[in-house]
Amino acid sequence: QVQLVESGGGLVQPGGSLRLSCAASGSIFSINDMGWYRQAPGKERELVARITFAGITNYADSVKGRFTISRDNAKNTVYLQMSSLKPEDTAVYYCNAVIRAVVTQYYINTWGQGTRVTVSS
DSSP, X not given: OOEEEEEOOEEEOTTOOEEEXXXXXXXXEEEEEEEEEEEOTTSOOEEEEEEXXXXXXXXXXXXXXXXXXXXXXXXXXXXXXXXXXXXXXXXXXXXXXXXXXXTOSSOEEEEOOOEEEEEOO
């Protein structure tokens, strides 16, 4: 089985920085797009950033200029560098990846368990 495991969440002060990591594990054949989504209590899940295999990125307007998404294909890992954090960035952040396992012939939209980010003084 393939899975995504996020790490790096926690408590940070406004204006601070935090880096999230998401590593895919298992018998992986290939990974297409990867991305980060977030969901705050009482709000809908929203796209934060996505990155293609080739490195083309897309950001939500609310984080553009503050967050940077990157990936290391050799490590099957995607990162989210968050800077100038604001209280409104507080949410559970979920890793997403389109993954093809070795034993399958198609890609599956896969989600991590989420990591909580709290921005507060």
